[in-house]
Amino acid sequence: MVMPRAASDEQAKMDRVRIPVPPVESSGRATIATPGAALRRHPMRLLVTSWPWRSLAYLATTPAVSMVWAMTCWPLLALAGLPLGRVERWRLRWVDRRPVPNPHAAAASPGFATWMRLRARERVTWTELLHGVVLVPLSVLSFALLTVVLLVPAATIASSIALFVLLVLGVDPTAVTTVSDLPTSTVNENPLAQLGFAALGALVLMLGLYLVTLAAEGQRHLTRLLISEPDTKLAGQLDDITRSRARITTAFDAERRRIERDLHDGAQQRLTAVIMTLGSLRYQHDRGDDITPLIDQARADAQQAVNELRDIVHGIYPAALRDHDLAEALDELTVRAEAAGLSTSAHIDLPAGLPGDVEVGIYFAASELFTNVAKHAQAGAVLLAARHTPDGTLYVTVEDDGRGGARPDGTGLLGVIDRIETLGGRVKITSPVGGPTRVTLEVPCASS
Structure with a gap:
């Protein structure tokens, strides 16, 4: 169950992202500077x-x-x-x-x-x-x-x-x-x-x-x-964005090829088997033979194709967000982590009606962070905290008590960073050797 409550003192001390906004004239357009x-x-x-x-x-x-x-x-x-x-x-x-x-x-x-x-x-x-x-x-x-x-x-x-x-x-x-x-x-x-x-x-x-x-x-x-x-800082940010876009393009191509491969090797083969089974069923029916085994086989193949299609679609858009908002979807992550053996706690205070791209990006990033904790952190407990501040910034923090030493250039964290930077946000990582590891996602957004 989602438990809204005030952010902790430690969270309140976190640096807030300030997205530079150009001054505007009374007409709402950017001020002419030169x-x-x-x-x-x-x-x-x-x-x-x-x-x-x-x-x-x-x-x-x-x-x-x-x-x-x-x-x-x-x-x-x-x-x-x-x-x-x-x-x-x-x-x-x-x-x-x-x-x-x-x-x-x-x-x-x-x-x-x-x-x-x-x-x-x-x-x-x-x-x-x-x-x-x-x-x-x-x-x-x-x-x-x-x-x-x-x-x-x-x-x-x-x-x-x-x-x-x-x-x-x-x-x-x-x-x-x-x-x-x-x-x-x-x-x-x-x-x-x-x-x-x-x-x-x-x-x-x-x-x-x-x-x-x-x-x-x-x-x-x-x-x-x-x-x-x-401005070397700005130049560095531009280089980071360029590399991030290159990684996103590569990841997109790899994901497209994965989907094509899964469809070809999985659902397409199952549906082809269903078609062949139906052809055999018609032949056996015309001869007056027992067609019950063929019907059962066609039903099993069709059900397997549906399951494989559901798995593919789930990788494209999370099912949790089709039925719930981001707050409930994040809470569902902690429930699954609890079922996997981690001691979890959640402090989620998010409004409804957040932009769809922000919800998807945050959910996939948080899901990747939980996967990293389960696979690499050797942690026993994980904390998920999410809040939306009045200035329009969304903060999501995942903290575990594992061994620490997480590297920002690792494949998992690079994917998280790319997703959040695509939304105009940033990722703050603190992971000393020996732990704990804390990853904070900061994304500028406003509820609709």
């Missing part, structure tokens, strides 16, 4: 967002930052990139809403010499210095870009509007300024032509803001690459 993302997602509405102006401020301050760094930080030699990296990580927030943590490690012991040796060994110290060197030509390019795509169109717009006003008022432009002082595009003294020049300048200015946004995205990407360390 100019490039804004340009890809809303190209027609880019100019009414803050990203072109953020990009403009980022590029416009680049020459000043580069000049100050080149004039003041060169005496630091190899460490000249450190102050620049700090400034650039702060400035990067204008065009990148994702956090850029300080990549430099803290010194293990105090002392300037220790700090110097640590910084000299860090890769990011040298990439920050490289960033400073690269920033000098980038600042020249930024200044040239802003001049060509923004200042020239802005000057054209201003002069064209000024001439338009003077011409409409009937004032001779040469009485105010010389024609040679004005841009060549504004020498036409037709007011409508001046409006055309102003409109053309406005169009070029708007296109220039797109170029500024694109340039800021490129500089942002390069800067982030040079002044921050790659």
Whole structure:
């Protein structure tokens, strides 16, 4: 019988899984974090967002930052990139809403010499210095870009509007300024032509803001690459997921071949025997012979085929979940373990209506854990605890008093890890030599 009760103090201390969720706008969509993302997602509405102006401020301050760094930080030699990296990580927030943590490690012991040796060994110290060197030509390019795509169109717009006003008022432009002082595009003294020049300048200015946004995205990407360390933890998780998917694919193919083999060697052969028996039965019936033995044989073969099909289907989808929810199915596992000679206890407090894929994954994982305990742990008792927290995380713990030393790279535990990671969760294994072994499944889910 399922016994709901409050989680124990020890369970309450378990680390909870925090699945990173991107911040959302009021529309429920993920927040745009970079100019490039804004340009890809809303190209027609880019100019009414803050990203072109953020990009403009980022590029416009680049020459000043580069000049100050080149004039003041060169005496630091190899460490000249450190102050620049700090400034650039702060400035990067204008065009990148994702956090850029300080990549430099803290010194293990105090002392300037220790700090110097640590910084000299860090890769990011040298990439920050490289960033400073690269920033000098980038600042020249930024200044040239802003001049060509923004200042020239802005000057054209201003002069064209000024001439338009003077011409409409009937004032001779040469009485105010010389024609040679004005841009060549504004020498036409037709007011409508001046409006055309102003409109053309406005169009070029708007296109220039797109170029500024694109340039800021490129500089942002390069800067982030040079002044921050790659997320090795995330890269490791990606490698784990890749290997997990490969194992899942291999296991799926092996399971498919097993089902094909079981159907061919088992149920298919039994049904073929039934067909042959029925043919013999018809022949014997036409001759007037006793057909009772053939009927019994056909019935036995059919029953055997049904049993074999039931076993195959049970391996695909657990029968316990067809008739019960996850809580009762897990409790049934403990009952079977008790019948097999293990002393079991269960503390299960799960709501009904959990997602079907979560129920199947948790059940098969827990069943595999019980199988491992029975085969390898040399245990006398096993504990199953399951709970669903308000934050939407499902915890299932299987603990035994066996010999311990369980290896996460073992075939059984690898299958458990693959199942849970497929659901977006993780598996926490504690198994010192001598025991006890505790395996906790943590899966983010919400009851429906």
